[in-house]
Amino acid sequence: MYPKNKFTPRKPVRTFRDLEVYQNALQMSVLLLKKIIPAISDSDYIFEKEMIQCSLNVSLIIAEAHSSRFNDKQLGLKQLNEAIKECNKMIVYLEQIRDIYNDKIDAIVIGDLIKRYVFNSRKIFRLYSAWKKWLDKDEKE
Numbered sequence: 001m002y003p004k005n006k007f008t009p010r011k012p013v014r015t016f017r018d019l020e021v022y023q024n025a026l027q028m029s030v031l032l033l034k035k036i037i038p039a040i041s042d043s044d045y046i047f048e049k050e051m052i053q054c055s056l057n058v059s060l061i062i063a064e065a066h067s068s069r070f071n072d073k074q075l076g077l078k079q080l081n082e083a084i085k086e087c088n089k090m091i092v093y094l095e096q097i098r099d100i101y102n103d104k105i106d107a108i109v110i111g112d113l114i115k116r117y118v119f120n121s122r123k124i125f126r127l128y129s130a131w132k133k134w135l136d137k138d139e140k141e
Contacts (some may be wrong), residue, residue: 016066021083021127024120025059028090031113039104040097051093058086062124073135080128087121 016022032055040048061083069076091114098110 016063019062019066019127021120021123022059022062022066024116024123025062025083025087028113028116028120029055029059031109031116035109036094036097036105036113039106040101043101043104045097045100047093047096051090051097054086054089054093058083058090058120061086069131073131077128077131077135080124080131084121084124084128087117087124090117091121 011018033052037048037052045051061079065076065079065083068079094110094114094117097105098107098114
């Protein structure tokens, strides 16, 4: 018998909706709007609107980056960098909420959401690196 191969090829990316980072960002924004925002909506957290907008922006920026990388590769990379910045801002917002409203928020849910944003930020960076290699390869040709 042959040893089992641990490598399984990924599904080819045809649209931005196939990107794992897009799917994760979309799931995290839904989780935020369903679990976190209702718990703090009666509070006076001054960054609530900015946090919602930031959460929704991550998936939007990834979709834009996927489209723009074909016409303007540098713009696509710049947009991925912006998505990483938005993930980092979300981590800060969530940590603030965790520390300020610890009596109103389920610590497990918010901790899980913070971990997801950290993980997605790393995944976006790996995507950035892959696109950069593709860009460098095209420039050499």
